[in-house]
Amino acid sequence: xxxxxxxxxxTEPTLPAAAPLSEPVTLPTTRPxxxxxxxxxxxxxxxxxxxxxxxxxxxxxxxxxxxxHSVVRSILADSRFSSxxxxxxxxxxxxxxxxxxxxxxxxxxxxxxEHTRYRRLLMGKFTVRRMRELTARVEEITAEHLxxxxxxxxxxxxxxxxxxxxxxxxxxxxxxxxxxxxxxxQRHTAAVTDQSTTLEDQMAAYTAIQEIIHGLVLAKRARxxxxxxxxxxxxxxxxxxxxxxxxxxxxxAGLDTTANMLALGxxxxxxxxxxxxxxxxxxxxxDQTVEELMRYLTIADTGIRAALEDxxxxxxxxxxGETVTVSIQAANRDPKRFPEPDALDVHRKATGHLxxxxxxxxxxxxxxxxxxxxxxxxxxxxxxxxxxxxxxxEDVPLRTRSNIYGVHRLPVTWDQExxx
Amino acid sequence: MKLSVDRERCCGxxxxxxxxxxVFDQDDEDxxxxxxxxxxxxxxxxxxxxxxxICPAAAITVIEARET
Ligand code: HEM
Ligand code: SF4
Numbered sequence: 001x002x003x004x005x006x007x008x009x010x011t012e013p014t015l016p017a018a019a020p021l022s023e024p025v026t027l028p029t030t031r032p033x034x035x036x037x038x039x040x041x042x043x044x045x046x047x048x049x050x051x052x053x054x055x056x057x058x059x060x061x062x063x064x065x066x067x068x069h070s071v072v073r074s075i076l077a078d079s080r081f082s083s084x085x086x087x088x089x090x091x092x093x094x095x096x097x098x099x100x101x102x103x104x105x106x107x108x109x110x111x112x113x114e115h116t117r118y119r120r121l122l123m124g125k126f127t128v129r130r131m132r133e134l135t136a137r138v139e140e141i142t143a144e145h146l147x148x149x150x151x152x153x154x155x156x157x158x159x160x161x162x163x164x165x166x167x168x169x170x171x172x173x174x175x176x177x178x179x180x181x182x183x184x185x186q187r188h189t190a191a192v193t194d195q196s197t198t199l200e201d202q203m204a205a206y207t208a209i210q211e212i213i214h215g216l217v218l219a220k221r222a223r224x225x226x227x228x229x230x231x232x233x234x235x236x237x238x239x240x241x242x243x244x245x246x247x248x249x250x251x252x253a254g255l256d257t258t259a260n261m262l263a264l265g266x267x268x269x270x271x272x273x274x275x276x277x278x279x280x281x282x283x284x285x286x287d288q289t290v291e292e293l294m295r296y297l298t299i300a301d302t303g304i305r306a307a308l309e310d311x312x313x314x315x316x317x318x319x320x321g322e323t324v325t326v327s328i329q330a331a332n333r334d335p336k337r338f339p340e341p342d343a344l345d346v347h348r349k350a351t352g353h354l355x356x357x358x359x360x361x362x363x364x365x366x367x368x369x370x371x372x373x374x375x376x377x378x379x380x381x382x383x384x385x386x387x388x389x390x391x392x393x394e395d396v397p398l399r400t401r402s403n404i405y406g407v408h409r410l411p412v413t414w415d416q417e418x419x420x
Numbered sequence: 421m422k423l424s425v426d427r428e429r430c431c432g433x434x435x436x437x438x439x440x441x442x443v444f445d446q447d448d449e450d451x452x453x454x455x456x457x458x459x460x461x462x463x464x465x466x467x468x469x470x471x472x473x474i475c476p477a478a479a480i481t482v483i484e485a486r487e488t
Binding site for chain 2: 359
């Protein structure tokens with residue numbers, strides 16, 4: 001066994017339920033009451049004591065929990081840690097005993113070379129330049145939804161009026177999915193990421209999405225249009241099943257991610273009036289505000305990997321076959337990497353956050369997400385200078401049981417006269 | 421400063437083109453990194469270093485010269 005400090009440093013307040021360092025911990029999941037933007041408090045203590053620590057998994061597996069920025073980053077960058085679902089033990093109870101392997105097209109659950117094949121096909125479609133070319137279209141869609149909000153008058157639910165439809169329309173247009181199918185997809189996608197639905201329901205929802213896309217793929221093969229699915233159908237070398245899988249995965253990734261950033265990010269800005277004022281008074285802060293919101297909110301809060309071989313890290317030995325849970329939200333609040341990590345600070349340089357992941361699987365859609373956020377946040381704040389919550393902050397329903405954190409609804413309002 | 425990139429490792433995440441657009445670009449076809457300037461002028465050094473540091477695939481190598 002390693003030599004370990006037997007007590008936490010004296011400056012760190014000890015939480016009541018702290019386990020001795022030699023004992024495995026379980027994954028903390030409860031966010032502090034009244035602080036909807038903060039990770040579970042126990043994570044900070046674990047990170048301080050031992051950024052890589054033994055963890056007891058609900059199925060009895062003895063694996064690891066990584067909480068420090070540097071160790072989380074190393075693990076995500078290291079190809080000795082696999083992304084294959086079937087090798088993983090799940091960090092939270094209530095899931096299936098064993099995960100099935102990634103379905104065709106789900107690149108997130110594959111390692112090289114299978115992963116590389118999909119990634120290389122798609123990389124060129126999501127470059128910084130290509131995504132920036134979409135800016136004008138994002139602006140248009142954003143303005144249309146703000147117009148509709150303004151016409152209707154407050155209070156409105158920002159999630160359904162703005163945060164969901166803007167990214168949804170963008171990914172549908174990019175892929176070539178008819179906008180009419182959007183609602184069906186949105187519902188199914190919510191079921192896929194909701195931890196309170198059974199694996200069966202999740203798989204059923206995923207299958208439903210895939211079936212609709214499969215139909216689309218056949219149509220695009222026959223009559224290509226100017227969109228990503230048609231491009232891939234022409235020269236991707238993918239089977240119909242693989243192509244439908246890629247389409248379903250991209251659609252899901254585009255529907256339920258940026259939407260949560262927009263709603264939760266607005267909630268966070270409204271809850272930090274000084275930061276909101278700073279952003280309003282200096283539009284030059286928009287880019288770094290987006291990065292800081294990504295860091296601060298870390299909506300994809302946890303990742304999982306499985307060791308393919310023995311790996312020595314931080315003076316400890318991770319054995320082949322052991323699962324490592326990487327707490328991205330803990331890493332992004334590591335004071336060793338980001339001073340005063342628990343403050344939302346729009347003047348901070350937050351680059352280096354791990355909110356889009358790191359390594360070979362780092363988010364493929366990140367440049368699209370950036371363009372969407374970069375357009376949507378300032379446009380919303382400019383359109384409604386008096387934007388505010390229409391309910392008490394504690395009454396905003398939080399997505400505590402989802403793989404992607406966010407809010408279910410965000411009722412907002414504004415002074416109608418000064419609306420524009 | 422001298423830069424080199426490993427296009428085999430590159431996973432096309434675009435962090436380099438975002439961080440130091442004067443130095444790095446992405447191929448329009450395959451999305452992989454293109455080095456616009458292997459010996460960038462001094463004013464781009466900080467951005468180039470940062471890009472190398474945050475590249476998710478560790479595909480960028482920086483060789484620091486003694487002078488400039
Ligand atoms: C703010 C919004 C977003 C967040 C927070 C986010 C987060 C992430 C994270 C953390 C990963 C890495 C998963 C892993 O390591 O296993 C990832 C992967 C991925 N994301 Fe995103 N994402 C966002 C938006 C998008 C969008 C808009 C798309 C649309 C195309 C997208 C497509 C993907 C894909 C395809 C992958 C898999 C990449 C691979 O495995 O190589 N994401 N995302
Ligand atoms: S940051 Fe790295 S992985 Fe991403 S495009 Fe540039 S070189 Fe490639």
